[in-house]
Amino acid sequence: MRASIRACLLFAVAAIVALQVAQPVSAGLVDREVFENITPSLYDLDRRQEGGTAVPSSTSTGPAPTATIGAGCQNPSDCVSGHCSRSENRCLPAPGNGNINDFCTRDYQCTGGAYCYRGSCQYIKPNGSNCYKDSGCASSNCYKKVCQPRRNVVNGERCTQSLQCQEGSFCNRSRCATLAANGQYCYKNQGCTSGVCNSNRCSSSGLARLGQRCSANSNCRSGSCFKGACRAKRNAGQPCSVNATCFSNRCVNQVCQ
Numbered sequence: 001m002r003a004s005i006r007a008c009l010l011f012a013v014a015a016i017v018a019l020q021v022a023q024p025v026s027a028g029l030v031d032r033e034v035f036e037n038i039t040p041s042l043y044d045l046d047r048r049q050e051g052g053t054a055v056p057s058s059t060s061t062g063p064a065p066t067a068t069i070g071a072g073c074q075n076p077s078d079c080v081s082g083h084c085s086r087s088e089n090r091c092l093p094a095p096g097n098g099n100i101n102d103f104c105t106r107d108y109q110c111t112g113g114a115y116c117y118r119g120s121c122q123y124i125k126p127n128g129s130n131c132y133k134d135s136g137c138a139s140s141n142c143y144k145k146v147c148q149p150r151r152n153v154v155n156g157e158r159c160t161q162s163l164q165c166q167e168g169s170f171c172n173r174s175r176c177a178t179l180a181a182n183g184q185y186c187y188k189n190q191g192c193t194s195g196v197c198n199s200n201r202c203s204s205s206g207l208a209r210l211g212q213r214c215s216a217n218s219n220c221r222s223g224s225c226f227k228g229a230c231r232a233k234r235n236a237g238q239p240c241s242v243n244a245t246c247f248s249n250r251c252v253n254q255v256c257q
Helices: 002-022 025-037 040-051
Strands: 114-117 121-125 169-172 175-178
Touching: none
Parallel strands: none
Antiparallel strands: 114 121, 169 175
16 A cells, blocks of 8 residues: 555656756746637636736637528628617518618518618609508698699598698598687697697697797787788777788778778
């Protein structure tokens, strides 16, 4: 038993001596290089404690995105644009960057002057062109599958939005109807000349007073907007230039009737 222990000790001493003989004078540097290669994370900690710059344990990064608009994707990181449709699993353009014929799912993805039509960005159309939705028309009015000017639908005819109805009217339950005056029944703000429907009654709250700026008669409490300001209506016999100036809403030969 003692002989075997003695033999082990002698073998260990001989190995240490052989290692010291084999290493050059810069043995300390070799030891550190071996330490770096074998345990880089520990070496980083060692360098930080010494005030040095840590050697990164890994410099590898993920692959750069390569999928173009319309190509298949699983995550936004797959696409050059950074946008991937979850429903279609295809790369989308960044908002406002979709060129003509680029794949899309919503209008806002297309560049200015274009909209999303059946999965691709297409030019917005002028009046008289065939259409299937309002955003496909320059007028934002697709009526009976044709792009049409705004405010051209008379009361009683079908509508989908108020801008289709003639001035002074709104789209009421899919039919154009006259705006209600203050105190009359209403069910939404758009149905009132004042633009305010309060407890199912049109209210003057929020309308401009005399002398305040306006762009339409319906902006004023008085119901009369002239040269960009609210004006008082005039009685019969007083001078006028438009019907709205008169209480009677009749201006004949520049005199209120």
